[in-house]
Amino acid sequence: MTKSELIERLIDQNEQLSIKDVELAVKTMLDHMTESLSQGDRIEIRGFGSFSLHFREPRVGRNPKTGDSVSLDAKYVPHFKPGKELREQVNDSLKNERS
Amino acid sequence: MGSLTKADMAERLYEDLGLNKREAKEMVEAFFDEIRMSLAENEQVKLSGFGNFDLRDKRERPGRNPKTGEEVPISARRVVTFRPGQKLKERVEAYEGD
Secondary structure, rough: OHHHHHHHHHHHOOOOOOHHHHHHHHHHHHHHHHHHOOOEEEEEEEEEEEEEEEOOEEEEOOOOOOOEEEOOOEEEEEEEEOHHHHHHHHHHHHHHHHH | OEEOHHHHHHHHHHHHHOOHHHHHHHHHHHHHHHHHHHHHOOOEEEEOOOOEEEEEOOOOEEEOOOOOOOOOEEEEEEEEEEEEHHHHHHHHHHOOOO
Protein backbone atom coordinates (compact mmCIF):
# COMPACT_ATOMS: atom_id res chain seq x y z
CA MET A 1 0.00 0.00 0.00
CA THR A 2 1.40 3.38 -1.02
CA LYS A 3 0.56 6.77 0.45
CA SER A 4 -1.93 7.47 -2.36
CA GLU A 5 -3.62 4.09 -1.83
CA LEU A 6 -3.85 4.83 1.89
CA ILE A 7 -5.46 8.19 1.07
CA GLU A 8 -7.98 6.44 -1.23
CA ARG A 9 -8.93 3.96 1.48
CA LEU A 10 -9.44 6.80 3.96
CA ILE A 11 -11.55 8.74 1.45
CA ASP A 12 -13.83 5.70 1.00
CA GLN A 13 -14.40 5.56 4.76
CA ASN A 14 -14.98 9.28 5.28
CA GLU A 15 -17.64 10.33 2.84
CA GLN A 16 -18.41 13.47 4.83
CA LEU A 17 -14.87 14.79 4.21
CA SER A 18 -13.58 16.20 0.93
CA ILE A 19 -10.73 14.51 -0.93
CA LYS A 20 -8.64 17.59 -0.23
CA ASP A 21 -9.30 17.30 3.53
CA VAL A 22 -8.16 13.68 3.60
CA GLU A 23 -5.02 14.41 1.55
CA LEU A 24 -4.16 17.29 3.84
CA ALA A 25 -4.90 15.24 6.97
CA VAL A 26 -2.46 12.50 5.90
CA LYS A 27 0.22 15.05 5.08
CA THR A 28 -0.36 16.83 8.41
CA MET A 29 -0.12 13.58 10.41
CA LEU A 30 3.12 12.47 8.69
CA ASP A 31 4.65 15.95 9.06
CA HIS A 32 3.67 16.01 12.74
CA MET A 33 5.36 12.64 13.31
CA THR A 34 8.50 13.74 11.44
CA GLU A 35 8.61 16.99 13.39
CA SER A 36 8.34 15.20 16.75
CA LEU A 37 11.12 12.76 15.99
CA SER A 38 13.38 15.50 14.65
CA GLN A 39 12.98 17.30 17.99
CA GLY A 40 14.00 14.18 19.85
CA ASP A 41 10.46 13.32 20.99
CA ARG A 42 9.09 9.78 20.93
CA ILE A 43 5.83 8.78 19.25
CA GLU A 44 3.60 6.33 21.13
CA ILE A 45 0.61 4.88 19.34
CA ARG A 46 -1.20 2.32 21.47
CA GLY A 47 -1.73 -1.01 19.71
CA PHE A 48 0.40 0.09 16.77
CA GLY A 49 3.85 0.76 18.17
CA SER A 50 6.35 3.40 19.16
CA PHE A 51 8.97 5.40 17.30
CA SER A 52 12.08 6.64 19.04
CA LEU A 53 15.61 7.69 18.20
CA HIS A 54 18.66 5.47 18.45
CA PHE A 55 22.10 7.02 18.86
CA ARG A 56 24.90 6.05 16.47
CA GLU A 57 28.48 6.61 17.67
CA PRO A 58 30.85 8.53 15.37
CA ARG A 59 32.84 6.14 13.20
CA VAL A 60 35.30 5.97 10.36
CA GLY A 61 33.61 4.76 7.21
CA ARG A 62 34.79 4.25 3.69
CA ASN A 63 33.80 5.69 0.37
CA PRO A 64 32.79 2.49 -1.44
CA LYS A 65 33.95 3.88 -4.81
CA THR A 66 37.40 5.19 -3.91
CA GLY A 67 38.13 3.23 -0.74
CA ASP A 68 39.10 6.47 1.02
CA SER A 69 38.27 6.64 4.70
CA VAL A 70 35.79 9.29 5.81
CA SER A 71 34.99 10.23 9.37
CA LEU A 72 31.28 10.06 10.09
CA ASP A 73 29.76 12.16 12.86
CA ALA A 74 27.63 10.76 15.63
CA LYS A 75 23.97 10.85 14.68
CA TYR A 76 20.48 9.73 15.59
CA VAL A 77 18.42 7.33 13.50
CA PRO A 78 14.66 6.66 13.73
CA HIS A 79 13.62 3.32 15.21
CA PHE A 80 10.19 1.64 15.21
CA LYS A 81 9.09 -0.96 17.73
CA PRO A 82 5.79 -2.63 16.78
CA GLY A 83 3.18 -2.83 19.54
CA LYS A 84 1.79 -6.10 20.84
CA GLU A 85 -1.42 -5.98 18.80
CA LEU A 86 0.39 -5.27 15.51
CA ARG A 87 3.03 -7.92 16.25
CA GLU A 88 0.37 -10.54 16.93
CA GLN A 89 -1.78 -9.70 13.91
CA VAL A 90 1.20 -9.82 11.58
CA ASN A 91 2.42 -13.09 13.01
CA ASP A 92 -1.10 -14.57 12.81
CA SER A 93 -1.11 -13.89 9.06
CA LEU A 94 1.83 -16.29 8.77
CA LYS A 95 0.12 -18.93 10.92
CA ASN A 96 -3.10 -18.64 8.88
CA GLU A 97 -1.22 -19.18 5.63
CA ARG A 98 0.17 -22.40 6.98
CA SER A 99 -3.01 -23.87 8.34
CA MET B 1 11.16 14.71 26.79
CA GLY B 2 7.65 14.68 25.37
CA SER B 3 5.88 11.93 23.57
CA LEU B 4 3.51 12.33 20.64
CA THR B 5 0.19 10.50 20.97
CA LYS B 6 -2.93 10.00 18.84
CA ALA B 7 -4.65 12.69 20.93
CA ASP B 8 -1.92 15.22 20.00
CA MET B 9 -2.26 14.32 16.33
CA ALA B 10 -6.06 14.69 16.44
CA GLU B 11 -5.68 18.06 18.17
CA ARG B 12 -3.54 19.32 15.29
CA LEU B 13 -6.06 18.16 12.68
CA TYR B 14 -8.71 20.07 14.61
CA GLU B 15 -6.60 23.22 14.92
CA ASP B 16 -4.94 23.36 11.51
CA LEU B 17 -7.49 21.73 9.21
CA GLY B 18 -10.73 22.57 10.96
CA LEU B 19 -11.96 18.98 11.15
CA ASN B 20 -14.35 18.73 14.07
CA LYS B 21 -13.07 16.88 17.14
CA ARG B 22 -14.86 13.64 16.32
CA GLU B 23 -13.68 13.66 12.69
CA ALA B 24 -10.12 14.41 13.78
CA LYS B 25 -10.09 11.56 16.31
CA GLU B 26 -11.58 9.12 13.79
CA MET B 27 -9.12 10.17 11.09
CA VAL B 28 -6.11 9.43 13.31
CA GLU B 29 -7.60 6.07 14.33
CA ALA B 30 -8.38 5.14 10.72
CA PHE B 31 -4.90 6.16 9.57
CA PHE B 32 -3.16 3.73 11.92
CA ASP B 33 -5.87 1.05 11.48
CA GLU B 34 -5.40 1.04 7.70
CA ILE B 35 -1.64 0.66 8.05
CA ARG B 36 -2.08 -2.11 10.59
CA MET B 37 -4.65 -3.98 8.48
CA SER B 38 -2.45 -3.77 5.42
CA LEU B 39 0.50 -5.24 7.35
CA ALA B 40 -1.77 -7.91 8.85
CA GLU B 41 -2.54 -8.98 5.27
CA ASN B 42 1.17 -9.28 4.53
CA GLU B 43 1.10 -6.13 2.41
CA GLN B 44 4.07 -3.75 2.68
CA VAL B 45 3.26 -0.09 3.40
CA LYS B 46 5.25 2.65 1.64
CA LEU B 47 4.80 6.21 2.86
CA SER B 48 7.12 8.26 0.69
CA GLY B 49 9.22 10.75 2.65
CA PHE B 50 8.38 9.07 5.96
CA GLY B 51 9.39 5.46 5.46
CA ASN B 52 8.42 1.91 4.58
CA PHE B 53 6.95 -0.77 6.82
CA ASP B 54 8.24 -4.10 5.53
CA LEU B 55 7.42 -7.67 6.50
CA ARG B 56 10.01 -10.35 7.06
CA ASP B 57 9.56 -14.05 7.60
CA LYS B 58 11.99 -15.51 10.10
CA ARG B 59 12.73 -19.18 10.26
CA GLU B 60 12.61 -21.15 13.48
CA ARG B 61 15.87 -20.79 15.42
CA PRO B 62 17.29 -22.18 18.62
CA GLY B 63 16.76 -20.10 21.74
CA ARG B 64 17.06 -20.38 25.47
CA ASN B 65 14.83 -19.61 28.39
CA PRO B 66 16.95 -16.90 30.08
CA LYS B 67 15.67 -17.90 33.54
CA THR B 68 16.21 -21.63 33.44
CA GLY B 69 18.87 -21.90 30.71
CA GLU B 70 16.71 -24.55 29.08
CA GLU B 71 16.84 -24.78 25.27
CA VAL B 72 13.52 -23.74 23.69
CA PRO B 73 13.18 -23.25 19.93
CA ILE B 74 11.98 -19.79 18.82
CA SER B 75 9.21 -20.59 16.36
CA ALA B 76 9.08 -19.31 12.77
CA ARG B 77 7.46 -15.90 12.70
CA ARG B 78 6.58 -12.89 10.58
CA VAL B 79 7.80 -9.51 11.83
CA VAL B 80 7.37 -5.84 10.85
CA THR B 81 10.44 -3.72 10.22
CA PHE B 82 10.55 0.01 9.54
CA ARG B 83 12.95 1.61 7.07
CA PRO B 84 12.94 5.39 7.48
CA GLY B 85 12.72 7.41 4.26
CA GLN B 86 15.32 9.89 3.09
CA LYS B 87 13.48 12.96 4.34
CA LEU B 88 12.86 11.54 7.82
CA LYS B 89 16.47 10.33 8.11
CA GLU B 90 17.82 13.74 7.17
CA ARG B 91 15.54 15.57 9.59
CA VAL B 92 16.49 13.25 12.46
CA GLU B 93 20.22 13.39 11.72
CA ALA B 94 20.06 17.13 12.25
CA TYR B 95 18.93 16.54 15.85
CA GLU B 96 21.80 17.43 18.17
CA GLY B 97 20.64 15.57 21.25
CA ASP B 98 19.78 17.26 24.54
